[in-house]
Amino acid sequence: MKHSRLVVIGGGAAGFFCAVNAARLHAGLEVVLLEKTGKLLSKVKVSGGGRCNVTHAAPDLAYMARRYPRGQHFVKKAFGHFFVPDTIAWFADRGVQLKTEADLRMFPVTDDSQTIIDCLLQEADRYGVRVKTNSEVLAMHRTAAGHWQLDLGQGNTLEADAVCVAAGGYAQAGKFAWLQALGHRIETPVPSLFTFNMPGNPITALMGVSVPEAQVKIAGSKLQELGPLLITHWGLSGPAVLRLSAWGARELFTKNYHFTAIINWTPAYHETSMREALQAARGLGGQKMHSKNQFGLPSRLWQFLLTQAGIPEDMRWADMPAKAQQQLTKLLTAMECPVAGKTTFKEEFVTCGGIQLAEVDANTMESKKAPGLFFAGEILDVDGITGGFNFQHAWTSGMLAARHCVKG
Template sequence: MKKRLIVIGGGAAGFFCAVNAARLCPQLEVLLLEKTGKLLSKVKVSGGGRCNVTHAAPDIPYMSKHYPRGQHFVKKAFGRFFVPDTIQWFADRGVMLKTEADGRMFPVTDSSQSIIDCLLREADQYKVKVALHQDVTAIQQQENGRWQLTLQQGPPLQADYLCVAAGGYAQADKFAWLKATGHQVEAPAPSLFTLNTPGHAITALMGVSVPLAHVKVAGAKLQEQGPVLITHWGMSGPAVLRLSAWGARDLQQLQYRFTALINWTPAFNENTLREELQALRFSLGPQKMFNKNPFELPQRLWQFLLLQSGITDATRWADMPAKAQQQLVKNLAAMELPVQGKTTFKEEFVTCGGIRLTEINPSTMESKLARRLYFAGEVMDVDGITGGFNFQHAWTSGFIAASSIAAQEEA
């Protein structure tokens, strides 16, 4: 009788485990269970529908520094399956990837469907069975070592190997069925979210993007630099999303109520900016400030900051009042934005928290507490910042689990 692997979760990590296990171990029956009616839903929406497959990291130490939780764990795992392996895996199946200026990697088609179709073809080729609307409510290891899965609907299922790739959960109680196996869970918290500044005048600039700004949480060490996007609810963009990832637990404790300090001109601090403005008063003296933007900021933002500083469209550089100049320094280099709440970043939400990493072997993804139980993806306490890092962890952990199961079966 064929031995069976059941993979719980039809996302990137679960699919990668299932198709690779079926390919590496043809005598294994592989069944993938997905509790919703959709497969690979995060893959579909990632990168605005283009799928940010991975990140073009020069080496493992560089890559691992982009994971607020799980740095040491992924560093060990990446030794077994890393970015070049991901690129080659998809290339071998006709899906070529390209690298953008910021290191993010996408399929050359600029369509997430290329990745989805590739994985579905692989599942079909190696006879992976897929069952939708299958919600697992309990797992239990029996005396013979096999796993029994209790489903919300339908009879129990049996498996010789089990890989849990069920994604992250927003509430701790959702992990109860996994804690019943003896595993400890790090409490979940949202990561990768945007900052809400309700009622603030800057939201009138929705759609304005600044290529390089510095964002800091007042009274904390949390800070990030990079592109910032002004939205109708507040602040978004890579710098804000990275800040939310690194500060996931701290910002949760603050109940997402704090002051964000934004330096729109990160080449300057308040002191050097004051000197620069003084020099500009002389060099640009007769010119109107509204018309001359020396910091290459978006024009709408520049004029907004001038008005917020008490500077009108008729003010010339030479005539800028001292009080207005001081306020402009503040608005340019340390603008205070009161944050009151957060918004999940599109459908690309990520949670930190999950199965405690000390209970998982990073070289095999097997549980240290229960034999033939494996984990892959976000269900573990690993999360990366935006830029392809979470998907690379998904591919890596899924592949390692698959190859470890295949090696056990071949032994």
């Protein structure tokens, strides 16, 4: 028997993609999309600095799957059914062209997230998706007739033949209670994609300074990342830190976000080779150290590191004391930065955790516990690093749920 009504819970990327494609693919299906807030596609709006990092131009499935700290095997199966070229084609068919940047992130050519929002809203209108804001689902259960009944509060209910939960990531485990009541187990949610707070650290005076490639390690762990690093007024950010926060989400949570980050500002060097390089630099003789930076670091950072090493502005290379050379070597290749807390990256809040993946069919997004119940997006225990990976998971999971929500 064919489903007559699909209810999609969540007005974000995954929810909209599921809703508009379900309505498009299944003639006669009534699709209702419920959003608990008054805003639709809010994360799409702010992502990529307001440009919307739609996806990532990955060369293959394996490359893409390795960018997910949680859910690698799950997304690899799912991407076999709807992958990056499919996303590009889907938007192109609707007049939205995407472009690839040097780091393989993909954006609309307009550089405006509103382009993606408008496309999805137009599709919803075109296929008659009923969008209801300020509509939160408090509970759901099976009726005697086998339908889903959704409790919207204040005595309001809604029946559905199929439901797709695309409600995003919940910060607190208690928010999953209504899904646990259906028999699903939850991986405890903890934050992912966050920046490192370093209150009182003098390096924060360099806010705005960035290094194109630095290595960041977490002391006492195997966690390390290489990539661009940005100094902010509260601490450290940039892709290297954000990727590290994703891979280390659970481990850093157990440390209550108090740990030591070790930075190599010059990853082409290690401690021994840097010591040798500084020794060789003594050959610069009478040149002042503060004005001669041979490691390609931003001048403000270079001067800061020299000052931290106790090297005054008028010191010449030939006069560098052995103790200062040793201190500078350590600051350049293994600077210790005590971290005490985290800050959400812009407004792009991401969690790791969610519905346990063993309980969901990666080929269809249908629950293995409750037929007719589907999941899409961040409600699942899947999260990617920055670069368009979380959106690709949203498009893929939304599309698979849309394809399979009606049983032929």
